[in-house]
Amino acid sequence: xxxxxxxxxxxxxxxxxxxxxxxxxxxxxxxxxxxxxxxxxxxxxxxxxxxxxxxxxxxxxxxxxxxxxxxxxxxxxxxxxxxxxxxxxxxxxxxxxxxxxxxxxxxxxxxxxxxxxxxxxxxxxxxxxxxxxxxxxxxxxxxxxxxxxxxxxxxxxxxxxxxxxxxxxxxxxxxxxxxxxxxxxxxxxxxxxxxxxxxxxxxxxxxxxxxxxxxxxxxxxxxxxxxxxxxxxxxxxxxxxxxxxxxxxxxxxxx
Ligand SMILES: Nc1ncnc2c1ncn2[C@@H]1O[C@H](COP(=O)(O)OP(=O)(O)OP(=O)(O)O)[C@@H](O)[C@H]1O
Numbered sequence: 476x477x478x479x480x481x482x483x484x485x486x487x488x489x490x491x492x493x494x495x496x497x498x499x500x501x502x503x504x505x506x507x508x509x510x511x512x513x514x515x516x517x518x519x520x521x522x523x524x525x526x527x528x529x530x531x532x533x534x535x536x537x538x539x540x541x542x543x544x545x546x547x548x549x550x551x552x553x554x555x556x557x558x559x560x561x562x563x564x565x566x567x568x569x570x571x572x573x574x575x576x577x578x579x580x581x582x583x584x585x586x587x588x589x590x591x592x593x594x595x596x597x598x599x600x601x602x603x604x605x606x607x608x609x610x611x612x613x614x615x616x617x618x619x620x621x622x623x624x625x626x627x628x629x630x631x632x633x634x635x636x637x638x639x640x641x642x643x644x645x646x647x648x649x650x651x652x653x654x655x656x657x658x659x660x661x662x663x664x665x666x667x668x669x670x671x672x673x674x675x676x677x678x679x680x681x682x683x684x685x686x687x688x689x690x691x692x693x694x695x696x697x698x699x700x701x702x703x704x705x706x707x708x709x710x711x712x713x714x715x716x717x718x719x720x721x722x723x724x725x726x727x728x729x730x
Contacts, residue, residue, distance in 0.1 A: 476504040479649055479681045480525070485534030487520055487705075494520040495531065496705040502649070507675060507682040509692045511716075512702035513725060518685045519561070521702070522653055525683075526558050538649070555648035559638045559655060567627040571618055571637050574626055575608050576601075578644035604644075612640050615677065616670055632663030639670060643680075650674065652684040656691050664688060668695045693717060701725065 480502040487495040494517050502508045510518045523529040525536060527548035536543045538554055546554075557578070565574050613619055616636055626634060635655060642650055655671065656664040668691050674680040686692050692699065693713040700710040703725040709716060716722050 476506065478502065479504045479539060480683070481535075481537045481540075482521075482525070483535045483537070485521075485524060485531045485536065487517075487524055487529055487531045493705045495524065498534070498702070498705070498707055500700050500707060500710065502681060502683050503698065504648075504681050505675065505679045506697040507671070507684065507695050508698045508700065509696040510683070510685050510700050510702060511687070511689075511692055516702045517705040518702060519653060520705075522558065522651055522683075522685065526556060526651065555645075556651065557642040557645070557647035557649070558651035559642050559653055561654045561657065563631075563634050563638060565626045565634060565637060565641075568625060570623050570625055571629075571640075572605065572608065572613075572622050574637055575612065575640045575644060576604055578641035579604055608640075608644065611646070612643050615643075615673060616640050630663075632659050632666065635659065635663075635667060636670060639667070639674075643674065643678075646678060647680065649681050649683060652682065652686075654686050655684060656686060656688050664691050667691075671695060 478501045482501075483499050485495050485498045486493070498517070498521060510521060512518055520529060524531050525543075527543070527546060527550070531544065534544070538556065541554065543554070566577070613622055616639065618636065618640060621629060621633065626637065629637070639652070639655065652671065656667050659667065671682060671684070672695060675682055684692075696713050698710065699713050699716040701708050701716060701719075701722045708725060709719045709722050711719070
């Protein structure tokens with residue numbers, strides 16, 4: 476399939492804290508790669524480095540062979556990288572569709588000023604976006620029934636699904652999910668894992684995810700990378716990682 480994202484010898488420190496020390500990993504196209512590790516291991520720091528919120532002191536991050544280290548977060552969405560966050564970040568007074576549309580704000584060519592000047596163009600872009608979301612995402616994630624309902628009052632699992640939908644606008648090549656099933660009931664977790672798998676199977680989306688739920692991670696992933704104290708301590712197939720003594724000692728043994 477080939478490598479979509481190549482991380483090579485990335486180092487990130489906060490004062491004396493080495494959040495990432497010489498981290499290297501490849502994310503293969505069309506696969507689900509998971510990053511696991513104990514609290515404080517460096518997982519979110521790695522996500523923040525990939526999405527440009529943190530700038531590493533050294534190392535390289537290549538996406539489709541293009542170096543990203545010097546690019547700001549807003550420049551990474553157009554190249555095809557999208558992410559969700561640990562905590563729900565939706566606008567509760569807006570509807571499901573309106574929240575999903577916000578995922579596309581940087582893809583519309585009409586900015587604030589030009590929208591004021593060219594109202595017709597902005598409206599046409601908006602209508603085309605709604606159509607695209609309806610056709611591509613609403614059915615993929617079974618959101619038809621709640622499309623026009625406000626976020627406030629929707630069950631937690633559904634809100635997380637709306638976040639996933641928002642991250643899918645623009646068909647990202649790489650979808651980064653930070654704890655997509657945290658706080659969910661076990662049936663919500665199963666449902667969410669099914670939708671993530673659907674994105675991979677139907678859209679060939681490449682997924683990089685962080686989660687602490689080992690049942691979900693091991694069931695969904697093609698490849699698992701284990702980090703501890705800012706370093707990659709093991710990587711391989713899920714079954715292989717479950718039996719790796721270093722992994723058991725660092726993480727799985729905790730449960
Ligand atoms: N902005 C920051 N300033 C200072 N230290 C930070 C910052 N971000 C992360 N760290 C430190 O870097 C280390 C790695 O943190 P990180 O949040 O990446 O871990 P994590 O594996 O995502 O943990 P969790 O599973 O609890 O989310 C920790 O020691 C953390 O305190």
